[in-house]
Amino acid sequence: MTTKILTARMEAHPEDSHTLARYESTGGYDALRKALAEMTPEQIVDSVKASNMRGRGGAGFPMGVKWGFLAPAEPRYLVINADESEPGTFKDRQLLERDPHQLLEGILISSYALGVDQAYVYIRGEYPKPARRLQRAIDEAYGAGLLGENILDSGFSLDVSIHLGGGAYICGEETALLNSLEGRRGEPRLKPPFPAVEGLYAKPTIVNNVESISNVPWMTLNGGDSYAAIGPERSSGTRLFSLSGHVKKPGNYEIVMGITWAELIYELGGGIRNDNALKAWIPGGASAPWLVPSEHLDTLVTIDDAAEQGTMLGSGAIVVMDETTNVVAAARNIVKFFAHESCGQCTPCREGTSWLDDILQRILDGQGRPEDIDLLLDVSDNISPGLAWPPAMTTICPLGPSATAPITSIMRWFRPEVEAMIPMSEVASA
Amino acid sequence: MSNPISHWSPANQERASRLLEAYPDRRSALMPLLYVASLEHRYASDDAMEEVAELTGITAAQVRSVATFYTMFKQAPVGEYLISVCTSISCHLLGGEDVLESVEEAAGVEHGSTGEDGLFSVEHVECIGACGGAPAVQVNYELIEGVMPDRAGALVGWLRDTKPDVVLADEMQQLFGGVRSFDWGPTEAEGAIRPVPAFAPYGSAREGR
Structure with a gap:
């Protein structure tokens, strides 16, 4: 219950947990030294696979399995997804600001394991402070010989660069992120090919979330098995x-x-x-x-x-x-978010999210029509047929289908409340 | 060929050169260069996009296609202080819309526009990752958490009165903020000098006070 892997240092040393001095004085970079001196890249990959850790970005895909798909062509890239934008989420921001060396050590070990000599950290543009903190950590690491050529005399070299986004939620989707990093519109790519085969600059690329990679130093020191032993079997760590x-x-x-x-x-x-x-x-x-x-x-x-x-x-x-929450207003707030953030490539998402937004707004304005309930469900069903979860896809990425989640939620749990807001509906009349 | 950025400040020219060499493909420098160009021009103007096109070896239309995709590359001149009020779900639940109204009133500027004196631009934005400190506001992308509507109005007044050269998150948080998503730790010396994310490699951060 009380195991702390990611936040132990920042809790014990709130005044300077982000500095190299504090990081090294609390066991930091020991995992890197161990990896470079005692472990082969294959052993590290095996350890990550053994951890059973499921990615912390949102999709929950096992990180070790993802690593296993990496194609042999060179060069290969590691890209860290720090485009944290899912409404309600602010955890990666804390990891970046309060323990950036933990992430950096994870990047170093992962790059060594994956045969990568250039890693990019894509940080959302609205996170300048996390970017500054990580940049200072990167500068400190270069100064200490922990980044650059021939790290710790191991023969392993790595460069890490930060790239700031421009304010687009969709860039959290990994192929949209790669397009953005290539200087393009952040539009998700058709898959396959997956990034592990053709990613950044069409080279094999692993894209992992900040929190996922921040766990790698602990796994390397303590073993992937020990990580897997924490918590329920399929929700380890x-x-x-x-x-x-x-x-x-x-x-x-x-x-x-x-x-x-x-x-x-x-x-x-x-x-x-x-x-x-x-x-x-x-x-x-x-x-x-x-x-x-x-x-x-x-x-x-x-x-x-x-x-x-x-x-x-x-x-x-x-x-x-x-209990004070107007669930229609809350649902509309979320739908509006997806309508705003839709990249526009796929018609069901581009059109559907705006339709849902308009209908919900109409209901909130007291202008709802009795048939709007069915219309909301019908439009949702056209974005994601069957309205099941995980959602069926008519689109390149899951953004559009996600916009149906608040609709199905209010219809499932609060339908009378929605109907009561529609003047001519039976519930409102009663 | 004449240097397309010869009229940029020497420091920004050097930053541009470094950014162009930082990636295997120079087009990758497009977004960072748009930030640097926005420092020069105050926004992603037609000239800015032309210059970035020449630097990256693509057409101005291609640059425009990218620049208009992202909300942080502004298509019209932005005020000295860009005030962004979050109205996504967690902020919505805790009064983000009231904060926006209060900011609009105090600044005399409706969201999505810039005041005539060029001091303030106001916008409402989608989730900025400060949900534990809702409602949240950014000034030139520097964060203040737990901002109640009356304090948001006071923040605008303070910006108008003091006109800080460097916008510092910790300073604003101390004066106008409340509950935070987490303990921020030690005070940050660096802040924003323009309505562009304050990041030293892009030339937009400076130490203040």
Whole structure:
């Protein structure tokens, strides 16, 4: 329960956890020294595979499996996805600001394992402070011979560069990110080919999230097996959850998965503001279908349990809504987000998200029509046929289908409330 | 061929050269160069896009296609202080729209526009990763968390009165902020000198106060 891997240093040394001096005085770069002196690249890849860690960016794909797809052609690239933009998510920001050397050491070990000599960190443009903190860490590392040519006399060389984004959520999708890094519009690519075969500059590329890579030093020192032993079998390791909304104690919480939602919201989060009643919560970022207290408070916070309930832990962002929440306004807020962030390549997403936005706004304005309920569901069904989870895709990437999550959520859990807002509907008339 | 950026400041010319060499393909420098060009021109103007096109060896139309895709490359002149108010879900739940209204009123500028005196631009933005410190605001992309509507108005007044050369997140947070997403740790000396993300390799960060 109390295992801390990612946030231990920043909690113990809040005044200087981001500096090289503090990092090295608390065991930092020992994992790199071990990797370079005692381990082959294959052994590190095996360790990451053994950890069973599922990627922390949102898709939850096992990191070791992803690494296993890397094609042999050279050069190869490692790209760190620090485009944290899923509404509700602010964990990578903390890792970048408070322990940038932990990420950098993860990048070094991963690059050595993957045969990479150039890594890029793509940081969203709205994160200048995280970028400055990481840049200072990079400068310190070059100065100490931990980056550049022949690192620690091992023969291994690596350069790391930061690239700032331009304010586009879609660039968190890994192929959109690669296009953006190539100086193009951030439009997702058709897959296959996957980035591991043809990624940055059409070369084999691994794209991993900040939190995922920040775990690599610990795995390297302690073994992937030890990591796999933490928590439930298919939700191994600790995880940073971003808790926000109507809770008394918002923040990032590093926990071992497998506790209940009640524990997470009422114990870690301190309960609901003003001791109001809990109405619903989003368990994994704006893309995730919502959960409700009558059904889910005592269920477990694991990747598999979330899937069983027709939702996901996604990026680890939990947004809590209390009894005062207008769920139609909340759903419209999320739909509007996706409508704004749609890249426009695929018609169902480009048109569908705007339609959903318009219809919800009409209902909020008191101009809703009785047939709008069916229309919302029909438009959603055209974006993601069947309205199941994980969503069926009519589009290149999951952005459009994600926009249907708030629609299906309010229809499933709060339909009478939605109907009551439509003047001529039966519920409103009654 | 004449140097297309000979009228840029020497420091920005040097940054541009370094950015062009930082990638295997010079087109990758396009977005960083748009930031540098935005420092020179105050926004991604037609001239800025032409210059970036010459530097990267692609057409101005291709640069425009990229620049217009991203919200942070501004298509019209931006004020001295760009105030961005988050209205995505966590901020929405805690009053982000009220904060936006308060900022608009105090600045005398509607969101999506710039005041006539060129001091303020106001915009509402999608999630800026400060959800634990909602409602959140950025000034020239420097963050303030836990900003209540009345404090947001006071922030605007303070910017108008003091006109800081360098916008510092910690200073604004201390004066006008509240609950934060997490402990920020030690004070940052660097901040923004323009409505461009404050990042030293792009020339947009400087130490203040």
